[in-house]
Amino acid sequence: MLDKLIKKLQTHSGIESKKDIQSAAKTFSHSPFSQLGKSAMLGDDAAVIPKQSGLLLMASEGISPSLVEKEPWFAGWSSVLVNISDIAAMGGKPLALVNSIWSDKNDLEKHNQILSGMNFACEKFNVPMVGGHSNQKSPYSALSVSILGLVDGPILSSRFAESEDELWIIANKDGCFFKDYPFWDAATKASATLLRKHFSLIPFLAKKNIIHAAKDISMGGITGTAVMFAESAGKTIEIDLEKIQRPEGVTEFDWLTCFPSYGFLCAIKPSKVPFLKEALRAYEELICCHVGNFKNGNSSVYIKNSNGAKLLWEEDTPLTGFTHTN
Structure with missing residues (x-):
């Protein structure tokens, strides 16, 4: 009886879906804020961000489905770029990003290209990706990215x-x-x-x-x-x-x-x-x-x-x- 239960638990859809996170784990740094030690390592239920002095900014961008479908790497890159631009427009600097990706299970290469584009941008701008959601069993491809920023000067409303x-x-x-x-x-x-x-x-x-x-x-x-x-x-x-x-x-x-x-x-x-x-x-x-x-x-x-x-x-x-x- 216990063996059957274990087998069912191991193959339950809820636990199987968590394997979709592996692609992100292979792509992004696990210690975006190394000065905080283990408490800020990725993999917990929420990201830990260093304490800030100033006003916080939040923004989010969804990427055109056709761009995600046809140009997944550029879509990933753009998703980070546009968020950083939003923060700068308010007079701020970026602190951290999160993402949500939906992709077809039969096209994992596209999923990985999106991740690669995002990681390329994160490294260029020195802004960490600290969390998100991955679904590799979707009938369509979709991407959205959100950002946290800081203003330590005047707001540019x-x-x-x-x-x-x-x-x-x-x-x-x-x-x-x-x-x-x-x-x-x-x-x-x-x-x-x-x-x-x-x-x-x-x-x-x-x-x-x-x-x-x-x-x-x-x-x-x-x-x-x-x-x-x-x-x-x-x-x-x-x-x-x-x-x-x-x-x-x-x-x-x-x-x-x-x-x-x-x-x-x-x-x-x-x-x-x-x-x-x-x-x-x-x-x-x-x-x-x-x-x-x-x-x-x-x-x-x-x-x-x-x-x-x-x-x-x-x-x-x-x-x-x-x-x-x-």
């Missing part, structure tokens, strides 16, 4: 933008589009040192009180991110298309709508512009340009060029639903 602020873009022009996707890859081939320097720049500018509000340029591109900025700030934004610098050979539409891998919209007082230019003087690879202004009014966005100005997005058409009043 997009709601802090004010009328008469200038809108600036900071982005990396050294890169190329990833295959036929609207992803400007300025990161996978960059050195770890440069990447970490880039993503510490926005928090540095916040601490120096050079910028006071920001948003990372997401999959909505420059214009879509501007709409979200205006929505949360409760200000009208006017963008001058002719002031937007872009990499050589990239069309206006492609640059306006791509995810630039490193790109931020920033609100800055005119009096702070000389300090911004000085801070970025050494970054020849970065675009830093004044592209528009915040104005009193509603959350509308206008774009203009030599032919005039036109309404891109009007106030009473919600985009995210998160406004300056809620």
